Each structure stands twice: as structure tokens, then as C-alpha cells.
Amino acid sequence: MLAFLVQRISQAFLVMFVISVIAFAIQDGLGDPLQQMVGMSVSEEEREALRDELGLNDPIVVQYLRFAGNALQGDLGNSYFYSKPTLEVIAEHLPATLELVIGASLIIVFLSVPIGVYAAIRPQAWLSKFFMGISTVGISIPVFLTAIVLIQLFSIGVTVNWFPSDTGWGQWFNDFFSTDGGMPSYGRGGDLVHLFGTWESGLFTSEGLAHLVLPCVSLASIMLPLFIRLIRAEMMEVLQSDYIRYARAKGLSAGRINFLHALKNTMLPVITVGGVQIGIMVAYTILTETVFQWPGLGLMFLEAITRSDIPLIVAYLMVVGLIFVVTNTVVDLVYGLVNPTVKLTGKKA
């Protein structure tokens, strides 16, 4: 176990090192801090002197070590646009993204488990087939398109007049297919509650919660089909194992077998895969936040790209890289802890 622990953690450090090298290469290749600092009128000699002073003429290894040393002390430079430390900017935008991810995760957990379990217990029921069909279609719809359709339906509203409106049933169908709209689809709303530090929360006011609904549903929509399929597949595999057949033979009730015995062993792989997926959700937050102008990390990153705000891009890469590495390592370690059959040499069984 100790060897496994050491190996995983050293691998995490190695990955973080590679990320920092890439981030440094981007900073070194794209950003010439002199251009940002001085105007055209400064002579070449003065530029050279300034370069020396800033250490830009040092060997590349020395420059990298300085970059890494600063990064370890929590200094990733100043953002050109916000003119304050990049980590401060990131800390301001992080809570919005976290609330989005938390909301979406809740939707995923509370919908995927019951649907996945149901589809596994009754694979032939029409409702299961309906859910599986929906999830195949769901995988094929990009997250930004789901978001746009949600905006059209629930924010702008749709008026349908396909049916004759002078008859009672026609009017009823028209009303049935029309939507009111009115859901907020832009930003987080003005009614935020200050929690602590830079955390302004929208979780405690009705306005803040209303603004969360559409972005969270969009973000959840991309992961939900994956989880439903995963839970169904794992559950069906577990249901065919010997101990379940033994429990059936003993005459235990179906509910007890399904929810106590089978579900426990289904959730183990689901939790580990889920841990990794939550890290991957960060990529999808960029798309969701762009559609809804949600002032989180993803939108900040895209704006940094259009503004060529190199330090902020680099800082985002480092922070997101750290989040990925930490979640993956923790998930791996937890998996190693709860599943003793995992090969301790590090090769996945």
C-alpha cells in the first residue's frame, strides 16, 4: 500500500512538473513583458538593460526555476487586464464555477442513480428503453446546443400555433407546446450573498437560484447520459454475479437484493469514474459559461485569450492542472483503498 501511495503521489508531482514546463513555455513563447511595460520610444540599450534587470537574458533553466519558485510561493504574475495578481483574479471567479459544478453534480447524482438502476433491473421495460434512447441522443447533442435550446424554450419562450385556435382542443395543444420563457439566462443576478473571502454566493436567494437553473441543467445534460449508461452497465454485471443468485436462492426480497446488496457494489466503480468526470466537467464549464455569460473561471479564461492576457492564461492552466491532478490522484488512492484487488504496481487491473 505504501509503495502504491508513493508511486501515485510522485506521478502527480511529475505531471504537475510537466504542466508547469508547458505553462512556462507558453509564457516564454508568447508574452514579451517588455512590450507590455514600455512604449515605442525606449531605446534598444535601455531595453537590453531592462531585460538584464528582469532576468530575461538568463539561461532558460534559470528562468524556469525562478518561474517555478514563484509559482510555489503562490505568485503567478500580474494580469495585464485586471492589473492585479492572477491568483486573486482566479479566486474571485472560482466560486461562480464551483456553484455551477455543485448544482450540476447534484442533478446528475439524483437523476442518474434511480434511472440507471431502474434500467438495469427492468431492461425490457419501455420506460428503460425510452431512457436509453434519450441518453444515446443526449450524447450526440453538444452542451452549448442544449444550452441554446433551453434559452429559447425557457428564457425567450415559444408560441405555437400549429393547431386551430378556435377549437378547444386546438387551443389546448397550442398552450401545451408553448412555453412562457422568463427564466434568467444571463449572469448570476444581482442578489448575491457574501459568504467569506471572495465567495459571493447565489445559493441563498431565490434570484441567485433562478439564475443557476438553466446553466446547471445544461452542464448536467452532457454527463447525465454517460452516468446512466455506466450505472446500468455496472448494475447489470453485478446482478449476474454469484452472490446475487445466492441471495435470490435464499429468498431475500427483490428490494433488499437490488438496493442493499447489488447497489453497493455498483457504486464503487461509478464513484471512481465519477471523480474523474467531475474534473472533466471543468472543460464543459467553459462552454456553458460562454453561453450564459456566467462570470466564472471558464469565461474568464476565454476573455483572457481574446485579450491576450498571457499571465492570466498561464495561471489558469496551472490552477486547472492542479485541480485535475489532485482529483485524479485522490480518486486513484481511494480506489486503491476500497478495492484491494487493484494491482499495487500501478497497472490498472
Next chain:
Amino acid sequence: MTTATVSRWDRFRESFVWYSFKRDKVAIISFLVLLLMVLAAIFAPLLAPANPYDLAQINIMNSEMPPVGLDGADPAFPLGTDAQGRDLLSTILYGTRVSLMIGFGAVLLQAVLGILFGLMAGYLGGKVDAILMRIADVQLSFSTLMVAIIVGAVFKASFGNLMFGEIAIYMLIFIIGIAEWPQIARTVRASVLAEKKKEYVEAARVMGFGTRRIMFRHILPNTLSPIFVIATVQIANAIISEAALSFLGLGMPETQPSLGSLIKSGFDYIQSGSWWITLIPGLVLVVLVLVINLLGDWLRDVMNPRLYKG
């Protein structure tokens, strides 16, 4: 020559793939829809009523016209027009062409990289395997979309907007190819590991064939069916990735739109009620990706290769 092609055709007609295809309605319909879309994209210059790249044909007075069947529609524009007055049907035909080109191109690049690295990792083993698979693991744990977004962002920042727009189509093929190669490499490696132990490989080795010859001439042909399955799904993924990148403004420029950049440019006008500019290309994108995914599902069931979970 002729006898060879005839017998190959006969072999195909008696094969299990054709047999199960004939009996699967979903597969047949998906295939026909895909064929229709690919043909429409290939022959877009002949089919499209207007050329969206030709500025002389665009009239800004025609902008934001609704599709036929709604108030204010013009029969000259069956699906309406976009905000610049371009005929939406034509832009969609040309856009599907761009999306498909990037999808196929990116998967071709992925396949070359994935087969090369997968074969090397699986057959050579040892250090090569460890290093290549570690890279693949790390890249996959970051999610391919994230890698593509970051690479795209760096390229865009270093080339500048104008330059990036001109070479966007090659850039996107490169970015998506680089971001997604681990998927194919892992599949290839898994099947190479299984093939490696078989007698014919042993025999080839005893006969003194070189490593490269055994890898490409003997093992590779036997790993083709899983590659085929995953490549199908990867085309759908590549088209979605391209649409996502274009939607973020890291992809095709509006002057040479793909389906993704059409959706993006239409999204700016959705609040003013012009839903068709964004939702019709969106529907085309979903149908395209869906039929490819359905075909991929069917292929996987038929060929049943050893695919990685997740």
C-alpha cells in the same frame, strides 16, 4: 484484377457484417441519412442555391429572413437567411462540408498517430510502452476537449486572429488530431497485446522478419476491426469538438463557416427572435453526430472488439 474485385464483393455479400446490416433498421436508416448528408456536402457547390463565400451574391437587405412557412419568408430562401443576408440552406451545405472535412481529417491524423504509437507500445513493450501510455493516460485524464481548447488558445494567441482564420481548417485538424490520439492508441495497444502471443507472430519472428515488418504487415491487419469501430465514434467526437471550438471562437471564422461557427453567429441573434439562424444548423449537427454514433454502436455490436470501457 477483375476477378479479385468480384470475389471480394462476393465475400462481402456473404459476410456477417452485411447480413446483420440488412436486418438492422436503425443501421440502414442511419447509413442512408449519413450518405445523404455526405453527398450533399460533397456536391454543395452544385446543390446550393447561392455561394456563401461570394460577397457579390450577398445582400444585407435580406438579413434575418425566416424560413418558408413563417410570416415574412421569401421562397428564394427556403431555410431563411442569417444576419449577413446569406442563404441559410447554402451556408449549412457548405458548413456541413467544412465540419465533415475536419472530422475526417482529424480522425485520419489520430489514426496515423494512434496506430503508430499503439503498435509501438503494444509490440515493443517495456520503457516505450510505459512512457507512451503514461502520456496517453495524462492526456485522457485532462479530457480531450480541454487539451483541444488549450492548444487552440495557444495557437490563436501566437498566430493572431487574421492568420489563424486563414489556416483554421488545418489548425483544427491538427488540434483535434493531437488531442484525441490516445483513444485510438489504447485500443490498438490492447489488441496488439492479444495478437502478440499468437503463433503466427511467433512464426514470423522465427522466419527472421524484421520488427517493423511484423508490426505493420502481420499484426496491424488483425487489429483493424477495433480501429474501425473506434474511428467511427471518433469522427462524431471530432465533429462535436470542432463545433465546440468554433463556438468558443477558437475555430472556423464566420467568413468560412462550419456548423459550429454558424451556431455561434446565430446565437447572437437569438434574443431578437431569429431562432432559425442558430437552431437549424444545430439540428443538422445533432442529426449528423447522432447517425454516426448509431452506426458506431451497430459496428461495435457486430465486430465486438475488445474496447476499453469509458
